[in-house]
Amino acid sequence: MRTLVNVFRELAGLFIDDGLFALAIGVVVVLAAIVAAIAPAVPIAAGAVLLVGCLGVLLYSR
């Protein structure tokens, strides 16, 4: 069991290092998904939210 937990932890560590940083990326993706759902006529809006959000997270998370 302990080995499995360790393996899972190692695998999660590939994607999540700083929890807040990962959470911020997740929030950006969810916001983009919400925009895509409420404004299907302007799909590029979701793309803009995604791109600007990710760049913002990168700059803000120094």
Added chain:
Amino acid sequence: MAPAVSAAFLSSLVEAVEALTIVLSAATVRGWRPAGLGALAGLASLALIVLALGPLLDHVPLQALQLVTGVLLLLFGMRWLRKAILRAAGVIPLHDEALAFAAGTAALRDQALHHNTRLDWLAGLASYKAMVLEGLEVVFVVIAVGAGRGLLVPASIGALAACALVAAVGFAVQRPLARVPENTLKFAVGVMLSAFGVFWTGEGLGVPWPGADLAILGFAALFLIAAVAAVRLVRSPAQQAIS
């Protein structure tokens, strides 16, 4: 196709260098037999994982695959990029393969003091773990950059070429490849994987990117500008004065 192959090649180069350092540590402490057997067992496990899970990719709807790999690429690529930014700015120390080699060797020797009879096993296990974990990262990058556009084969060739190159050089020089500019590579790979991440996530959400695949190059340019700006912003005034 070139961005996918380059991303797979460069990220695999970094992962292979890290795996080589650990395998060399194990070989230095206990010889090539347990280290080599551990590495081979790791490669065999990876091959089994790919053979078992690879065919499942064909059954996943393309849009779901793009969304999942896109989000995972964002987490993976931006994590690399952020770390490379902090290292380039001097906030955290650069990854030093010679230091990692010395630490790995010391850790194995320390374990030997307590478990002398199991040292072969421990050295083999260290090699095995390094191959599986670093290899899984390589497999993930290949799938993430290649699966969405049917580029799995070229991406795999790029990754295998990098691994073969590192293995050949490592076997020839028999010491860690400390001269590989790892942070520069991580910086470049972080930029590329983040760009792929935005692209695939957007495709998964139904975003019609202007310029189609060419948009990836635009995103990479934007991530590069943002990352360079972040390095300058993070650097303390004292460090800026020195440089």
